[in-house]
Amino acid sequence: MAIEVNEIKVWDIAVRAGHWALVVFFAIAYLSGEIELETIHAWAGYAILGIVLFRIVWGFVGTRHARFVDFVFGWTQTMAYARSLLTREPKHYLGHNPLGGWMIVALLAALVLVSWSGLELYAVEGKGPLAAQTVTVVKPALANDRDEHGKNEDESLWEDAHELLAHLSLLLVFLHIAGALGSSLIHRENLVRAMITGRKRPKTAKRGRAP
Secondary structure (H helix, E strand, C coil), rough: CCCCCCCCCCCCCHHHHHHHHHHHHHHHHHHHHHHHCHHHHHHHHHHHHHHHHHHHHHHHHCCCCCCCCHHCHHHHHHHHHHHHHHCCCCCCCCCCCCEEEEEEEHHHHHHHHHHHHHHHHHHHCCCCCCCHCCCCCHHHHCCCEECCCCEEEEHHHHHHHHHHHHHHHHHHHHHHHHHHHHHHHCCCCCHHHHHHHEEEECCCCCCCCCC
């Protein structure tokens, strides 16, 4: 993929590799969960959690545009950016824009929660790293009650929570894709390509925060 002369480096290899690794492992985890390939689903979940935890740490110690301080903005700046999208000259940010920044935060939070609920579900079944520290949600007297599928109350609750959070994460993924495509059209830049090469064309419009 050719690099234009006037492009500059924005996203480092850790951000880009983590982004595409999450795409792959989330797809594997979601699809394997639907067809009940438990081992593949579990290992994909471990990979997701590891990548997300690394990304959170990298959000504090990484390169300029990888840091949360560069793209997590307050309400006033976020709404100002949203309103600018309705004008002929929307504000431009070299790194993630304010709406994109909050979407990243939402995705990371959702993936942490879906991974945690999956670990708890796995633990109820006596598997995984939390098996010895299972959180009991229902009263002990009901813990041995089984439904028509042979699952106890704890297992059913964690399974429902895991499925709900997985669907929420998928919804956020679709919103993220729509936002990236919409931003690419509005700002006349290819964000998918930029997340591969790590490079973007600077504009004279407002950029992200100074380091």
